[in-house]
Amino acid sequence: MYAQTRTEKDLLGEKQIPNDAYYGVQTARALENFQVSGVPTKFYPDYVKAYAIVKLAAARANTDIGRMSKEKLAMIEKACQAVMDGKYHDQFLVDLYNGGAGTSANMNANEVLANIALELGGKKKGDYHTIEPHDDLNMGQSTNDVYPTAIHVALLLHNDKVVKEAKDLAAAFHKKGDEFSKLLKMGRTEGQDAVPMTLGQEFHAFGSQIDAAIEALVKSEAYLYEENMGATAIGTGITASPGYAEKCAQHLAKITGKPMTLSKDLIAATSSMQAFVMYSAALKNFAVTLSKISSDLIFLATGPRTGIFEINLPALQPGSSIMPGKVNPVMPELMNQICYKAIGNDMTVAVASRDGLLQLNAYEPVVAVAIMETQGLFYKSLPLFRKQCIEGITANEKVLQTYMERSVGIVTALNPVLGYDKTTELAKEALEKNKGILELIREKKLLTEQQIKDLLDPKKLTSPTGPTTIEKKQNLN
Template sequence: MRIEHDLLGEKAVPASAYYGVQTARALENFQISGRQISDYPELIAGFAHTKMAAAKGNTDVGKMDREVRDAIIKAGEAIIAGNYHDQFPIDPYQGGAGTSTNMNVNEVMANVALELTGHQLGEYDIIEPHDHLNMSQSTNDSYPTALKVAIFQNNDKLVAEIENLIEAFRNKGDEFIDILKMGRTEMQDAVPMTLGQEFHAFAAALETEISFLRDAEKPLFSINMGATAIGSGLNAPKGYAEKTTRHLAKQTGKPITLADDLFAATWDQHAFVAESAALRSLAIKLSKISSDLILLSSGPRAGLGEINLPPMQPGSSIMPGKVNPVIAELMNLVSYRVIGNDVSVSLAARNGQLQLNAYEPLEAIAILDSQRLLGNAMQTLRERCVDGITVNENTLEAYIERTVGIVTALNPVIGYERATELAAEAYRTNKGILEIIREQDILTEEQVNEILDPAALTGLDKKKYRR
């Protein structure tokens, strides 16, 4: 053990630990969720980037020695590479606006920097968690900045998964482009479409979510480094904020800028609220699509049964042969959780007081969890569901033959009044429109085939879907 001290006095810390006394106290205070900051490697990397940029900015204005800066950069690079993450053991659920997490980072990076330069852990007279790693900073500017870095870097991965899922739906749309089926509104037969159009619509709907997400992330690029405690910049030298911001932009490859009003930027949670709203929107869209897949595959013999989802596992402990749409259901479960996380972000953002919001740790948990859940669930939906979907063409043909909805296409040929009479007769006799047409020789078979042509019936333009 080694002995460290803080405001509250001395405390023993494991000799091999890279964290220090404040992390040890946080471990005692916050035993809440059974999770650790190490479960959020993107947040750890975001902090490492932030501390590296701050070290560079402090050196640029003459406040930090180059040797210390270089040691901090080496420590940050090692952490970004995935090393030392087991040294972030504190619970992400914590009071104090994230101070425990910030100090965990400061202590670990200080000790890693010491070790990499040939010194012993805890030799804080050389590199110190407060004086060097937290130089010109407060938790109130470094925590939100690190979180923003974590979120927008996660967004790149999330968008890639959305794009992969879009491609999967497009592929199925191409495969099913000529297969005629009935469209439905308010769960009632409407007018025909093709199954390919339905799947291409899934893809198009998800494309709008990428645009929404990219627009929502723009506020994440505005940071408050140099604000220190409340926005006044106390203890941050002139020029530090601007230089640190430029370094962070260069490190991440993102258009990061310094907020115009650091007082507002220190308490305003707009960036996190907007990001969470975009994730909620994506979740809602994915849930709607997944529910449609469940409905279209229902049965398989006493439901719609239009498509088949690939069987993944036996569905019942009592009903032999039953297979459930478990992957689409999983997507719904994840979507509901993301929507709940968005409520948490909204409440946390609402309940900040005066010059600071102390609830950013909850926003961090909610948003980072939502990103991870959505990314993993979309990959699973694509690989274990969408890619393996097949169609029951005979079922779709039977629905077209028996539907009354196709009567709308007869309006230009036989007139609205006669078409209405046919619809009423079809309902009264429980026959299909096409069956009645053929029985009464209302149209020739050639005319029927012309009406049933997918291009004429659905407005299908294959050029629209060519890639």
Template sequence: MVINAQNTRTETDLIGEIKVPADAYYGAQAARGMENFQISGQYNNDYPDYMKAWGMIKLACARANTEVGEMQASKLKMIEPACMELIEGKYLDQFRIDLYQGGAGTSTNMNANEVIANVALVKAGFKKGQYDKISPNDDLNMSQSTNDTYPTSLKLTMIMHNEKLKQELVLLAKSFRTLGNKYIDVVKMGRTEFQDAVPMTVGQEFHSYATMLEWNIESLDFANKSLFTLNMGGTAIGTGLNAPKGYDVAVIKHLNKISGYQFVNCDDMIAATSSLHEFVLYSSALKTLATTLSKISNDLIILSSGPRNGLYEINLPPRQPGSSIMPGKVNPVIPELMALISYRVMGNDVTVNFAASDGDLQLNAYEPVAGLAVFESQKLLTNGMKAFRVQCVDGITINEKVDARNLEITIGIVTALNPKLGHHVGDELAKEAMATGKGIIELVREKKLLTEAEIKDILSPEKMTGLDKSKYKNK
């Protein structure tokens, strides 16, 4: 980071003096973080809700400190409007520290402390850096440590992100329900291990995808609940050093009022400070959702394969030319996109697992990469599911003639005849059908094994597919 010395102010920290841009609201420690962690080009302000979370937390801390008699009311009056502006989304450009950072998030915590302090100073008519009036450490970090505010900021952000993620997941499940209801009576062949199995309806297949996604809503809800347990007031390692009596209760009360959520403090602050248990649990739910989305996406790719030499049972909306060399080719780019996003999320879950398992003793220094992995997964899944729904699922149509033809020629339909003809006769019919190319029903008629009435009864969609429309009525 190159700074023009003529447009700077000098600040001092433990390491010594450092030049900070004169118009910057951040201070010495944030500036060092920007210098030291030039790694990925992904910054704190790439996630605006993250900065909003810091504004909420620092406001709750200041109000709690005032309530327990630690902070002067005059200082709270200066700090409050600065925090509110962060909550409103202002000063995002002041948070340019790389998300890949050492120090267990200290640089990010101090970035928030410095920005809020300097905004408060300017609003009160003072100059940036006049920390004898409002101090990033003594006032904005009062009764706190990075080790309790930083994990809280990650959890609060994840909760906000989860709301958006869940909204898209619900909408995607509804889209598959709509397809399921639309095609509930269209019979097709089901397949196991890529071989013809037994009949089902197209609607049942789409409804099954909706159900898989709805299971993930339940998993996310369960995992999200774990994020509401905090360690605020535990300070450095969970013992509460430098936090006055009653502060831990007060800060939760104020954070709940400001955020609109209902947080609680863990009854074992030392465990809560050193463990990333909740991150592992929540990331696992994201991974589970990713596996579902990948499965569904790859099913759609298979079902739409062709158009002449594949299954070609469904049509995906054409989104772009598929080849630079093959004319007329259109690829299933949106399901492919959803699948590759899922692979990334699965990899991010591995990152969270490693980070959680390698934290040492009373603090996990690898929280930043665990937080980043979850943030990225939430963002990718939220945006990916929206694209999947709008650009693909909502435009799916089916090829009923293909489904009907497959039913006529399939050998798999012989299974439906087992109760009437027996498994051995079914084996013989299947062999002959394979050898002659004839259909099962064609052979049954030739051999006069069943009457037309029996054939019609056995091969009715309801009997073959177990279709019960009532189970989908309120979906």
């Protein structure tokens, strides 16, 4: 019978590895040491892909400078490409939370890629005389440059997904803005009636806020373009050959399609988490923006009888196990919860980045977890929010019209026509007698019906078009 395991050894001694496993001894030790979250590297496919990209760029760079043979490169390229194509991801098993500043995750990649290369090259797993996890897959490298670079690449791949979904969401808000462009309503400041606007302007404003947050996300990518491959242990480049770092940056740019560049100060780049802090801040800004919009939608949909009730959110499920007929704003609530988590994750990034000691930050794993979790939550939830909430929102036109006719806030629009003193009296009387401004205007015959109709023209009332037709007629009189 064939043996069920193979023997591998490291600094601590020998260990039995399952024959069907592509990982090796250091991964096996990590699986014993770090059973923490139950969330392995493979949970984020783009993160696994990022390791293959970094190792491919490194192998090509080492070949360019004459340190790696073309034969070994060919074997490693096949292994990396297979992982980039989505294969063997089940072998990336190290828990996302691990000690050693990511050493276990790096070695997991080294061992898996080495054994894939061996098998594809007709060799047996563990035949490290041909391809060796340290000497070949980690040639001229250290976890301290591989790990942060892999995270940078993963975050860039994830950011593409976040930006795409965010753009689709912004477009959905702008589409609603067009749909609601002629529906007049009262704007509110500090929860009080302010001045008229259209529901379309309100929804376009939601879309524009998201547009601005997207712009910040895209700009923040620039911090992730800088990488430190070739820095090795602390940034001095020990064990890396001359020219390797520059070549590696070129290959990373070519493979990713992003303008990856070598950091100007590799010691600084190895010890500092500034890139992660800056990118995470852009994610937090996006979260704050989305949460504000979600809360606004919840407020605008309150009711149906005792709230604002200017809009209807799609009814997705019964809202109570005890109150019949109740339907809750579940999608904006979901979006808020995700935003709260993203804001908390940004604090984790800040604290972990602050507490790195001297030439290396040992807390990079939790930084990676925090940011990737935020990205994953966003690119998975944004399409749900768009499809199951925003695209199905409808307006309660009668409610909007009633508020407009009864609101004291419309009195501001009458200032150029009736004068401040007169409009102040009208506002006071309307509040004392619980009447609408337009109701009083009709009773006192201050304006004709045509003048009222002209006053309530959404285009004239909600944009700076100069004196209204009413004002011009008043001036002529």
